[in-house]
Amino acid sequence: MPKKKNNAKKAAAPAGGDDDWDALNEAPAGGESAPAAPAAEPAPAPDPEPEAGEPGGGEGQDAAAAFLSSMGEGASAAKKKDDKKKKKGKKKGGGGGDDEEKEAPKAQSKAGKAIAERLAKQRAEEERLAAEKAEQERAIREAEEAEARKEQEEKEKREAKLARKAAAREEAKKAGTYETKKQKEARLAAERRLKSMQDAGMLPPSGGRAASKVEKKKPKEVKPPPAPEPEPEPEPEPEPEAEVDDWEDAGDDAAVDEEEEDEADLEQKAKDEALRKAGAAFRKREEEKKAEEEKQAALEAEAAEMADKAAREAELKKRECRAKRLAREAAREADRSNDRLRSPICCIMGHVDTGKTKLLDRIRQTNVQDGEAGGITQQIGATLRGHQPLLDKLGYVDAIMGVGGEPQLKLPGLLVIDTPGHESFSNLRSRGSSLCDMAILVVDLMHGLEPQTLESISLLKRKRTPFVVALNKVDRCYDWKAVDGASIRETLKQQAANTLAEFESKKQKCCTELNEQGLNVALYWENDDPAATVSVVPTSAITGEGVPDLLRTVLSLTQQRLASHLAFSYNLQCTVLEVKVVEGLGATLDVILVNGCLHQGDTMVLCTQDGAIVTQARSLLTPPPSRETRVKSDLIKHEALEGAIGLKITGDSELTKVIPGTSIMVMHADDDVEDIKEEVMKDVSGLVDTLATEAKGVTVQASTLGALEALLEFLRNPGKDRQGKERPPIPVFSATVGPIHKKDVIRAAIMAQKGHDEFACILGFDVPVDPDAQTYADKNGVKIFTAEIIYHLETHFTTHLDAIMEQRRDDARNVAVFPSTFKISPRHVFNQKDPIIVGGTVTDGILKVGTPLCIPHLGFLDIGVVQSIEINSKDVTTARKGTECAIRIVNASNPTMTYGRQFDDKHDLFSKLNRASIDALKKYFKDDMTDDDWRLVIKLKKVFSVI
Secondary structure (H helix, E strand, O other): OHHHHHHHHHHHHHHHHHHHHHHHHHOOOOOOOOOOOOOOOOOOOOOOOOOOOOOOOHHHHHHHHHHHHHHOOHHHHHHHHHHHHHHHHHHHHHHHHHHHHHHHHHHHHHHHHHHHHHHHHHHHHHHHHHHHHHHHHHHHHHHHHHHHHHHHHHHHHHHHHHHHHHHHHHHHHHHOOOOOHHHHHHHHHHHHHHHHHHHOOOOOOOOHHHHHHHHHHOOOOOOOOOOOOOOOOOOOOOOHHHHHHHHHHHHHHHHHHHHOOOHHHHHHHHHHHHHHHHHHHHHHHHHHHHHHHHHHHHHHHHHHHHHHHHHHHHHHHHHHHHHHHHHHHHHHHHOOOOOOEOOOEEEEEEOOOOOHHHHHHHHHOOOOHHHOHHHOOOOOEEEEEEHHHHHHHHHHHHHHHOOOOOOOOOOOEEEEEEOOOOHHHHHHHHHHHHHOOEEEEEEEOOOEOOHHHHHHHHHHHHOOOOEEEEEEOHHHOOOOOOOOOOOHHHHHOOOOHHHHHHHHHHHHHHHHHHHHOOOOEEEHHHOOOOOOOEEEEEOOOOOOOOHHHHHHHHHHHHHHHOOOOOEOOOOOEEEEEEEEEEOOOEEEEEEEEEEOEEEOOOEEEEEEOOEEEEEEOOEEEEOOOOOOOOOOOOOEEEOEEEOOEEEEEEOOHHHHHEOOOOEOEEOOOOOOHHHHHHHHHHHOHHHHHHOOOOOOOEEEEEOEHHHHHHHHHHHHOOEEOOOOOEEOOOOEEEEEEOOEOHHHHHHHHHHHHOOOHHHOEEEEEOOOEOHHHHHHHHHHOOEEEEEOOHHHHHHHHHHHHHHHHHHHHHHHOOOOOOOEEEEEEEEEEEEOEOOEEEEEEEEEEEEEOOOEEEEHHHOOEEEEEEEEEEEOOEEEOEEEOOOEEEEEEEOOOOOOOEEOOOEOOOOOEEEOOOHHHHHHHHHHOHHHOOHHHHHHHHHHHHHOOOO
16 A cells, blocks of 8 residues: 555656646636635645746746736647646556546646736736826827927917017118118117217217207206115026027027018029029029930931831832832733734824814714814813724725725724814823824815924824824815715715816825925825825815725724734733713723723822822723713723723722823732832823912813813913914912812902902813802802813903903002103293193103103102193193193192292103002003103103112
8 A cells, every 4th residue: 555655646746737737727718816616625735846847847837827828728738738647647557546536626726726816917017017108108298299389389479579570670661760780780880980989089079069058058957866776586597498488589589680681682692592593493404405305316316227227128129029020011021922912092183173073973983073162172082993893994995996805904993082183282182192003193185284283293203103194174175076985086086177186286285285394295095105105095074085095094004014012911001191070980080091901999009299199990981882981971881901992990089189191000919019109100290390380370170180281281371362462371379170169269269368359260161160159259259260162261361351450550540650751842831820731842751641740950849740631732641752742730739839930941841750650550551661661760760769
């Protein structure tokens, strides 16, 4: 048994440390004390003190228990440890385990109570410290608030004090007693100097002798002794805050004194400070501006470098694409063959009214001539004559001429272009001759060569175009017997001798005139050398005689001499003839497809006044067979067309800007657009100058751009009208294509606003006028002249211009003074005064009624105004140089002007000129003046010092 007790004691020793952990587990987490042990149980013996280093003994265990309790982990950790130790004791101890388990609750209750007490004391201490800290913070906060209130009160006192001093200063200023600090110092210094001078005896005492006398008279007042002042009570020692107040008051006084400085100095300082700030701001802005400029320059340099690089790359690409394009065109040219020919283009040229359009009507068996205004061709028209109709014509001629076999015709057809013959349409003739492979020059047998015929010959020779001469109007020969549509050789055999003689005479006269132009000519059946001699074919457009012969001559010459030139090629050759706005189609181009192939939807590059444009061919339209492109008819739509053919291209509104006479190019996949644009714009040099407008002038509109070119050329070039009178050029302010709308009238009204009423008009060539536009024009004084013949437009405008100029002349008669000198005859003085009536001679210039007269040699003495002129007792309005006449002079401003008193016959009378009168003469009466009159104006300008 003793052995067991010893073992129990040994086992109880380590159990004491474990009991602390168990008690810690039993202690409440919130620090509440553990419940007291039951009173029946005896108090346990005090725990043995743990040895150093043991986990359950001393302060280390208390601290660990408190820490674990605060973390909420003490109970679980202690319990786990206790379980381990119990298991270990069971293994080692054996039977003593039950007694230890009974004693354990007692030990655990005591330890838990002690730990709970310690935790409560610790928590109470923490609460006390927290309360003390809160109290200190409250006291500090109250002190700070009191200090802030005190500072605010002191600040308000200082501000009130400063306000009182400022108010006192203002009152002193108003009363005139205010002194600045410098003024005070100056006054005090002056008083000190004065006192020192008085003390030195340099100045009498203040008041002088009078003051001393007064002082003697005054009885000396006996002043009672001053009452003793009460002794001041001892003041308590000032607190530190009072010293602060004294310092602040002193600071306030100093601030007031500083404010009393010279205001001029303060203003100067403010100005200096403002200037300094402005200078600093200016320097800053300059620096920023300089930095920005440098940055901008760097950006521009970088952009320029990038642009140069892009330009170099674009130029390189353009050169590569150009090389590819030229190689492609060269390959296509090499593939051309005489076995496949295109239709030749034949241009009909000649003077007006020679029968060109009527002759073409016979060729295509239509009647366009009757549909043209005045029978005058105003536009270029193109007609394609097919292969079979031409073959029929040739067979008819060969049968008449006795040529055996089938006619050999390789050409697919004949494209004929009709050009105007008027002088104004030289641009259209030039355009047509540039296109044609072959030309027909129509000459009137009755009149021979005329001006436009000569111009056509010049164009053909300059462009080396082969042509034949059609001697038209043979049916005008006396007693001509017509055979409708017959060969001319067959018809001539049926004519009478006198008719043949007249024909021979007229024909020989025309041939001689052609020889004078350097041309060798012969009748086509007598021409043995077509290459060197021009064939002449007599024709009649009315009866159709000679037309088959003309066709045969043209086709044979073309097929024999131009076969290589007419070989078909896929290189596109397409030229714009006209630009039109067609109702239902919009903007259209009438073009001649000379060679190559054009497809619907092709990307085209065209010339305009603003540069090259890129657009698409919306549709390709052609008239029915043997019909003109300019004649309204049902058009046929095509997917693709090959040359040569005349067609109409529709597209967007940009087509209205295209310049006629320029080429059309088509973009391919490997082409560079800039290269194509440069190539296209080579044709535009002369046409842009033609369409240029001026700052003032008339508004011009035409149906097509080609007709507009002709009208502009007619208006701008001076010439003679139909009465033979010189016609000055007419300036053009605006030129457009299409009908006249309200916007065009508004544009024309600008001239009236600028004071050019004569140009406030619209000249419409073959265009309709919108009703709204006409109404607006009538309200705003804009004249609209329309005509289908170009010469009628010129007549309308000149009539309008003459009416306006006549009105202006009437208005300017009161201002214009014609130059004249008048010599008084002393023997013909009929009345010397009011009115003055004298006779004499007009020695120079023109004397008119209303002319003011003066004598420069008498100080520019105003004699009066000519009221009437009599020649041979007849009243006239004008007397020219060398005319003897009597004049009546009235001087309304000086009725006492008397001949023989203020003036006599010793001095000539001069017209009184000035700058306004000379300008009026130049502008409105130039036609009434001769060269001698203008020379007299120059002399009188010097006499009257007119600048």
